[in-house]
Amino acid sequence: MRTLLLFSAATLAAATYTPKKPEPAKPLTAAQKAEYAKVIQPMFDAHCVSCHGPKKEKGKLRLDTLEATLKGGKNPTFVIGKPNSSMLLSRVFLDRTAGDVMPPKAEKPMTEKQKEALYTFIEGQPIPDELAKAALADTKAALTAAKAAPKAKK
Numbered sequence: 106m107r108t109l110l111l112f113s114a115a116t117l118a119a120a121t122y123t124p125k126k127p128e129p130a131k132p133l134t135a136a137q138k139a140e141y142a143k144v145i146q147p148m149f150d151a152h153c154v155s156c157h158g159p160k161k162e163k164g165k166l167r168l169d170t171l172e173a174t175l176k177g178g179k180n181p182t183f184v185i186g187k188p189n190s191s192m193l194l195s196r197v198f199l200d201r202t203a204g205d206v207m208p209p210k211a212e213k214p215m216t217e218k219q220k221e222a223l224y225t226f227i228e229g230q231p232i233p234d235e236l237a238k239a240a241l242a243d244t245k246a247a248l249t250a251a252k253a254a255p256k257a258k259k
């Protein structure tokens with residue numbers, strides 16, 4: 106009887122114990138994954154993957170797949186729901202004259218709509234349709250411009 110009591114007390118303790126540490130990042134929902142594929146990945150393809158992809162891995166960071174993006178580079182990129190502690194976001198939102206701005210100064214910058222869509226996504230909010238459309242249009246324009254005037258290979 107005594108053993109049984111001890112056993113149930115231990116089981117109860119194990120079941121109710123909550124470790125005091127920050128919550129791990131939640132996995133993305135199916136809707137968030139779909140939004141990433143539709144709006145965010147094309148944006149990264151147009152503006153970032155030339156330096157953060159299979160050919161170059163600046164800052165040890167690749168942005169050519171969701172897995173790589175979430176993995177981060179030398180530093181973490183972002184956690185959904187925590188836009189204010191995202192290094193990736195802060196570098197995208199830096200003033201265009203800042204040395205750390207991404208994409209770098211010499212590159213075609215992201216538009217306000219693209220940045221707003223990215224911010225909304227990292228906030229963990231659904232990207233409103235109008236905003237998603239506007240951001241996608243800007244992404245397409247950037248891709249077309251890049252094709253029309255290919256940069257000289259260095």
Ligand code: HEC
Nearest residue numbers: 152153156163164166178179180181192193207208209212
């Ligand atoms: C022309 C090349 C180039 C392009 C295009 C570019 N980057 Fe970078 N990026 C770099 C270089 C070089 C570094 C490493 C040095 C540094 O941290 O500034 C870097 C570093 C970073 C880092 C820090 C990585 C780490 O873990 O320390 C982030 C975040 C980043 N880039 C995001 C972006 C995003 C988002 C885009 C597209 C909107 C982008 N970059 C486009 C060249 C580029």
